[in-house]
Amino acid sequence: MTPEIRLTESPAHLRHGANIGQPLTRRDGILKVTGKAPYAADRHPRGMLYAVLAVSSIARGRVTFLDVAAAKSHPGVVDVMTPTHKPPLAEDPDAKTNPFMFRMELLQSDAVRYANQPIAVVIAQTLEAATEGAALLTPTYETLSARVGLDADESFVPPAVGPGHPPIVEHGDVEAGLAAAAKAIDASYETPAQYHNAMEPHAIVASWDGDKLSIDTPSQGLAWAQGRIAGLFGIPVENIHIRSPFLGGGFGSKGLISGPQILGIMAARLVGRPVKLVLRREHMYGPVGHRAPTRQRLRLGTDGNGLLTALEHHAKTVTSSFDDFYESAADASHTLYASRAIRTSHEAVRVDTGTPLFMRAPGEATGSIALESAIDEMAWACGIDPLQFRIRNDAEVEPISGKPFSSKALRECYTKGAERFGWWERPLSPRQVRDENGFLVGWGMGTATFPALMFQANARAVLRADGSGVMETGAHDMGQGAWTALAQIAADGLGLDIDRVEFKAGTSDLPDAGIAGGSAHTATAGVAIHNAGAAVIAKLADLATRDQRSPLFGAGNAGVIARNGRLHRRDDETRCESYADILRRAGLAEIEATGGGAADPVAQADYAMHAHGAVFAEVKVDPDLGQIRVTRMVGAFAAGRIINPKLVRSQLFGGMIWGMSFALHEEAVMDRRSGRIMNPNLAEYHVPVNADVPSLDVLTVDEHDPHVNPLGIKGVGEIGITGSAGAVANAVWHATGVRVRRFPIRISDLLMAG
Known part of the structure; x- marks a missing residue:
């Protein structure tokens, strides 16, 4: 198992006052600038092999031949995964059971639907051998004319746009408004296709142990990725452990698990060994999304x-x-x-x-x-x-x-x-x-x-007998500073200085923090963290206010305030007690609570x-x-x-x-x-x-x-x-x-x- 990464430090000159609103330096900054922050492709489990995609050079048609024998003759190549030689899937990758499920190219046929589509995966002892093996496949094609551009075919009104919005919205009479106008313009504008191009390419290191799967991969949505993988491979969600503590950018492209990442998991199952698959820059222009023209x-x-x-x-x-x-x-x-x-x-x-x-x-x-x-x-x-x-x-x-x-x-x-x-x-x-x-x-x-x-999220809060705290949520930091901003919310929610809070994030075994997208991650995960902190403080306050030995005894109606690792009576703040003293007297090593957050439908x-x-x-x-x-x-x-x-x-x-x-x-x-x-x-x-x-x-x-x-x-x-x-x-x-x-x-x- 890889060591767990825990971010606990912040610069000494910024340790004062409430944590929310403070311009704290990134807690992961030193790890990143010194090269100690592990990204997915930095993982190297024992016995790991390397996988490289072979991709189509045509946009439409089918593959008629792959020289698999030539690729396998390379001394470093272990296996070649093709449409006729691959592990089975439990679910059709073209099936769609919800609006946020998109179809993937997982070598289910010889059809080519776009240029740069994966058509085979070469697995080898070294990256160089896998790359050379992919070149030896020399595919041939039956080619159809490519449909390209905004005028490629007949247009139609889509059933919905974006995340389920109606394609047509009207208010008032536009034609009457234009007819009555003193001035009017009529202009057309064109925007091109754009590609995410995060510094870190999509990558995966996958290891199987029976029906249990361990993955290192960049993800903006750990729970969504777990669910998609579980469906495709027919295994329980709890059998899938994803580590994604750091992302080198995402911009939406890593919000949903992509086809190449699933191919890496399939390759690991095929050869029975850990496999690493990292997209080359040019391979990111196709299977992992883009902005449409x-x-x-x-x-x-x-x-x-x-x-x-x-x-x-x-x-x-x-x-x-x-x-x-x-x-x-x-x-x-x-x-x-x-x-x-x-x-x-x-x-x-x-x-x-x-x-x-x-x-x-x-x-x-x-x-x-x-x-x-x-x-x-x-x-x-x-x-x-x-x-x-x-x-x-x-x-x-x-x-x-x-x-x-x-x-x-x-x-x-x-x-x-x-x-x-x-x-x-x-x-x-x-x-x-x-x-x-x-x-x-x-x-x-x-x-x-x-x-x-704002989306849905959950968090778990713990207060320890030494007066420190822990906040856990499967949050994602793709460079926006979530590990710092969410830790600030956690510290204020627990009534602790930020250096007394251990913030755990970036793995799928933690509470679901929702998806890091739509500029909603801080609100989504932050509210869950805030509520988890409030819940654990309420439990601690209940312990103290019911205990006759506590200076807070009987303060239940008046209430308490959590600040700097102590609970204070709201009506008399001189009467207070430390978290450590409350837990020690109760004979508890720690106390925990969970909290959730979701958008208010009424608001x-x-x-x-x-x-x-x-x-x-x-x-x-x-x-x-x-x-x-x-x-x-x-x-x-x-x-x-x-x-x-x-x-x-x-x-x-x-x-x-x-x-x-x-x-x-x-x-x-x-x-x-x-x-x-x-x-x-x-x-x-x-x-x-x-x-x-x-x-x-x-x-x-x-x-x-x-x-x-x-x-x-x-x-x-x-x-x-x-x-x-x-x-x-x-x-x-x-x-x-x-x-x-x-x-x-x-x-x-x-x-x-x-």
């Missing part, structure tokens, strides 16, 4: 005062030929701007790619760059400053549902962000400002929003729950070469209660950088003839590097929300993208006077327009 049409109308009379947002997207996931891009128009008439709708086309899935800010990221560009165009048509236009049309209640917001400090975000950025010095017309080098300077902005979600029915923000961007454009440089970004965000300002700042920076990347860098380039992605690597799939990152500034606006959950947490992991992409795109227009509606914006777009 979109084409979005927005029609907006305003009256003579610049107030919206109609807003229509239609999105066309793609899904795979064999499964259903539809990017809910048009849903971005549901919540921000007030209009008498709003209509959002979706259509889709089936193509020969891997199935698109959730990717950081799914729906909102793609939808908001189109919406915020259209809002900017509408403001220009009305001759109104873009910020003033947004303030004028800010929705005081959720426009379609009519629900009041649980809290909404967006206008304060507008005000503070604009002040920090210096927005009011911006000329209204484009192409008016140049810097000392003659570069065109432009300023743009975008509104940020993301729903405040959800009564309120619209969203985080909000405003992002401002400055770009400089070479007027001769068309080169674009983002030089400055300011973001102001209101996201409920902030558990750790340092971690929140980091997450918002990351989101803003991704938004900049969305506008200027990221695109998976598809060969339309073969259906193959032409840039499946980090050299040609462009993401920002340090030289591309501008001066970033983040403000957080205080926001108390008593409705969203007991801790008032909204989440910050995804909101930073949603305003930033539009802000950069709008800044490029303001610098050049060229409105680019296909992203990412290219140099050629500006030169050809000029």
Whole structure:
């Protein structure tokens, strides 16, 4: 068994006061920067073999031949897993028993459904031997024409979009609103396919012991992974132990167990030895999800005062030929701007790619760059400053549902962000400002929003006789700092300094912490932790207040307060007793309790729950070469209660950088003839590097929300993208006077327009 990782230390200079709200440094930071944090691929159980995928080079057809004999002739190759030589599964991997179950390619036939689909697995003594063995398979194919792009086939209205949302939503009469408008725009925008590209590729180390399975793999949802594996292999969930203490990024791609990870488990069962399978970078472009491309049409109308009379947002997207996931891009128009008439709708086309899935800010990221560009165009048509236009049309209640917001400090975000950025010095017309080098300077902005979600979770709390505490939950840290923020909540829930709390997370034998996705993990696991702490403190208080030897005896009606490892009478705080003394006198080594958390259905029915923000961007454009440089970004965000300002700042920076990347860098380039992605690597799939990152500034606006959950947490992991992409795109227009509606914006777009 691998040693259990326990994070217990925090920097001495930060040990003061309540833990929630303190800018604590990551508790796992030293482990990571010194290389001592074990990721899945770092595990090497005794007798381990290496597995490498052989993947299809076509997008549609079937495999007609694999030279298995040649691969097996390699001296290091142990076995080759193919559709005709594989362990059986207890469940059809194409079966779907719930909406969050997606189909996998697990060598069940010779059919090829997309390029980079796994078609065999070579298992060998070394990684080099497995790689060489995979190359020796030299597959041949029967090839069919690949269906590629948004116009590949007949479109249809999907049954649902995103996580089960209706594909069409209407409020009021859009056509009447457009007909009555004094000003109107009708514009279409396109966004490309994007791939998660976390630094850590998907990986698995799998070991079987009879019908018991031990796994090391990165996961954003341990319990979901257990359930999927149990179904596929026909074993009890409790027979599966998953270790996932650290993830090198996920962005949604590790929320659900993927086909290659299951193939690693199958390979281990086939050879009867532990097997490690790690995806090469190019293998991540297909079987582990991506963000689908979109084409979005927005029609907006305003009256003579610049107030919206109609807003229509239609999105066309793609899904795979064999499964259903539809990017809910048009849903971005549901919540921000007030209009008498709003209509959002979706259509889709089936193509020969891997199935698109959730990717950081799914729906909102793609939808908001189109919406915020259209809002900017509408403001220009009305001759109104873009910020003033947004303030004028800010929705005081959720426009379609009519629900009041649980809290909404967006206008304060507008005000503070604009002040920090210096927005009011911006000329209204484009192409008016140049810097000392003659570069065109432009300023743009975008509104940020993301729903405040919460899932179900559980936690276990323990107080020990030495006065220390333990908090256990199967939480996931993919770089967002969960091991630190959740430990802060645990410490306050237990009434202890954080250095007296042992926080256990990252394994499937701990209470289910829900899924780390939808910017909901801190709220979800945090509420469970908070409730577990309250439950164990209540048990401890019951021991003390019923004991005549305790100074807290009889305080049951008055109540007690837990602070710094002691219980104090609420009506007389001088009467107190340490946890250690209470447990020692009761003859107990420890006391424990559990707690759960889930969204309040009544509050959800009564309120619209969203985080909000405003992002401002400055770009400089070479007027001769068309080169674009983002030089400055300011973001102001209101996201409920902030558990750790340092971690929140980091997450918002990351989101803003991704938004900049969305506008200027990221695109998976598809060969339309073969259906193959032409840039499946980090050299040609462009993401920002340090030289591309501008001066970033983040403000957080205080926001108390008593409705969203007991801790008032909204989440910050995804909101930073949603305003930033539009802000950069709008800044490029303001610098050049060229409105680019296909992203990412290219140099050629500006030169050809000029």
